[in-house]
Amino acid sequence: MTQTTPALLSDLQSQRFARQISLPAIGEAGQRKLLDGSVLVVGAGGLGSPVCLYLAAAGVGRIGIVDGDSVDLSNLQRQIMHYTFDIGRLKTESAQSKLSAIFPEIVVQVHNFFADDNNLVAILSGYDVVVDATDSLQAKFMLNRVCARHGKPLVHGGIDGFGGEVLTISPKASSCYECAYRKPDTFVVPKRRGPLGPVPGIIGSIQAIECLKLLVGIGAPLYNTLFIIDTLGMHSRKFTVPRRPDCPACS
Amino acid sequence: MTARAATISRSSGVRAGKELSDAERIRYEWQLSIPGFGEAGQRRLRESTVLISRCGGVGGAVAYELAAAGVGKLVLCHAGDLKISDLNRQLLMTTDHVGKPRIDSVVWRLRELNPDIRYVGIGKNISTNNAASLISAVDLVVDCAPLFEERFAMNDACVKLGVPLVECAMYATEVQLTVIIPGKTPCLRCLYPETPPAWKRQFPVFGAVSGTVGCMGAFEAIKLLSGVGVVTSGVMLLADMMSMKFKKISISRNPHCPVCGGLHGAQKSTIGKSTP
Numbered sequence: 001m002t003q004t005t006p007a008l009l010s011d012l013q014s015q016r017f018a019r020q021i022s023l024p025a026i027g028e029a030g031q032r033k034l035l036d037g038s039v040l041v042v043g044a045g046g047l048g049s050p051v052c053l054y055l056a057a058a059g060v061g062r063i064g065i066v067d068g069d070s071v072d073l074s075n076l077q078r079q080i081m082h083y084t085f086d087i088g089r090l091k092t093e094s095a096q097s098k099l100s101a102i103f104p105e106i107v108v109q110v111h112n113f114f115a116d117d118n119n120l121v122a123i124l125s126g127y128d129v130v131v132d133a134t135d136s137l138q139a140k141f142m143l144n145r146v147c148a149r150h151g152k153p154l155v156h157g158g159i160d161g162f163g164g165e166v167l168t169i170s171p172k173a174s175s176c177y178e179c180a181y182r183k184p185d186t187f188v189v190p191k192r193r194g195p196l197g198p199v200p201g202i203i204g205s206i207q208a209i210e211c212l213k214l215l216v217g218i219g220a221p222l223y224n225t226l227f228i229i230d231t232l233g234m235h236s237r238k239f240t241v242p243r244r245p246d247c248p249a250c251s
Numbered sequence: 252m253t254a255r256a257a258t259i260s261r262s263s264g265v266r267a268g269k270e271l272s273d274a275e276r277i278r279y280e281w282q283l284s285i286p287g288f289g290e291a292g293q294r295r296l297r298e299s300t301v302l303i304s305r306c307g308g309v310g311g312a313v314a315y316e317l318a319a320a321g322v323g324k325l326v327l328c329h330a331g332d333l334k335i336s337d338l339n340r341q342l343l344m345t346t347d348h349v350g351k352p353r354i355d356s357v358v359w360r361l362r363e364l365n366p367d368i369r370y371v372g373i374g375k376n377i378s379t380n381n382a383a384s385l386i387s388a389v390d391l392v393v394d395c396a397p398l399f400e401e402r403f404a405m406n407d408a409c410v411k412l413g414v415p416l417v418e419c420a421m422y423a424t425e426v427q428l429t430v431i432i433p434g435k436t437p438c439l440r441c442l443y444p445e446t447p448p449a450w451k452r453q454f455p456v457f458g459a460v461s462g463t464v465g466c467m468g469a470f471e472a473i474k475l476l477s478g479v480g481v482v483t484s485g486v487m488l489l490a491d492m493m494s495m496k497f498k499k500i501s502i503s504r505n506p507h508c509p510v511c512g513g514l515h516g517a518q519k520s521t522i523g524k525s526t527p
Contacts, residue, residue, distance in 0.1 A: 012335070015335050016335050019456050020457050022455040023424070050462055054342075057339050058458055058459065074278060074280040078281065078319065080316070084366055161285070162480070193284060193285060194282055194288075195281070195285075196282050197282075198467070198469045198473065202466040202470070205312075205459045205462035205466060206463060208459035209457065209460065219492075219493035225495070234467065234471075238495065
């Protein structure tokens with residue numbers, strides 16, 4: 001009797017992901033890692049839309065989505081995962097239906113609440129990578145501290161008007177969000193300056209790419225490196241962010 | 252040389268059309284607050300017609316963003332039936348559409364996103380046969396085609412007709428972006444006189460890479476139409492998403508370019524032409 005090695009992928013999976021399996025750095029083994037991988041996306045809005053859609057399209061096997069909000073007409077100019085007929089529906093449920101339509105094998109776990117340190121701790125351990133797709137500074141500092149404390153890799157993303165940034169964090173190994181920015185004593189809600197939808201589209205797409213790098217173990221993730229882009233003139237820069245020895249979040 | 256979007260759209264005498272409705276004010280509330288865009292920018296978008304070809308990995312992201320932003324009319328070109336291997340990147344396609352015309356899935360998804368936009372779905376890619384007639388009826392073209400013969404067909408017609416062309420291209424994990432203003436900036440033929448010999452059709456692609464350049468191209472289109480920001484023209488933005496190395500290189504016109512070599516100065520922009 002001859003023994004055959006079990007195939008890494010089903011025929012259907014090989015066909016579906018053929019155009020990325022052909023990337024030498026991915027191959028069938030890399031695709032297997034994506035299918036076995038899991039990502040928790042905190043926020044199902046402007047950043048969360050491209051993150052969730054592109055992770056599902058790439059074949060990430062399990063995606064958790066944290067959001068307590070419902071879809072509103074004014075969300076639709078930038079939150080492309082939600083459609084006009086979704087108005088009033090929970091964002092997590094709207095997201096779940098879109099991701100399943102793209103990749104029916106995906107497992108989507110919906111967490112219908114606004115993230116805080118308590119409710120995140122209860123679900124965090126079930127995921128390989130966490131994505132910051134939140135829309136407030138307060139949530140960003142909170143998420144960073146929770147991930148630092150529990151040793152979870154975090155892909156930070158943020159936008160302000162026409163500007164956007166991404167920082168990828170390997171807990172205890174690379175600098176964190178609070179190494180880059182000092183936490184203010186009080187949070188002032190800034191005056192709204194957009195954004196136009198392509199701005200979170202660009203940043204969310206980059207965050208999705210960072211997740212794929214972490215799950216497969218390829219490329220150069222933005223460790224210790226804050227990527228900043230001003231989309232108004234498409235100027236971008238990378239800033240080295242050293243670890244702060246006295247960082248209140250990760251030291 | 253960097254063209255100011257403002258000069259393009261304002262000098263072309265774009266008519267902003269009638270006032271926004273209450274529903275439009277709510278839908279676009281977040282972008283109406285942007286300085287330099289505002290209600291006038293929104294009305295310019297609504298009066299504009301943009302052609303996108305094709306609507307796959309790159310063009311799907313462009314179409315999503317332009318429909319979400321409120322561009323009044325989108326002419327969408329994409330040939331063929333949906334294959335399962337399209338689904339790792341083409342966000343306007345869904346698994347239940349496999350085997351059916353791609354363009355139907357494109358229009359159906361966009362209509363669900365924003366029913367206020369007029370969509371013209373064309374189940375063909377751009378070619379030398381249809382480029383001039385399709386492009387003569389639009390204000391702007393976003394080139395998202397993977398094949399050079401399609402890209403050349405769009406470039407040649409845009410230069411001839413004086414229509415701005417947003418060039419979004421990708422290969423594997425690399426992206427390229429530039430905006431062509433006919434007679435003013437280099438055209439695609441100044442950069443690529445012929446199809447690069449190593450170019451192949453079935454190149455590897457991650458959806459999020461095509462999404463990055465698609466969103467950038469959509470923003471360039473919004474800049475050109477609304478007058479906000481600085482258009483990425485006269486330079487080529489190059490990025491490798493695996494290393495996150497971004498750079499801009501200067502590009503210059505070829506005075507002997509067979510397509511745009513005879514043009515001097517800015518051609519009359521057609522932006523706003525569809526406005527009555």
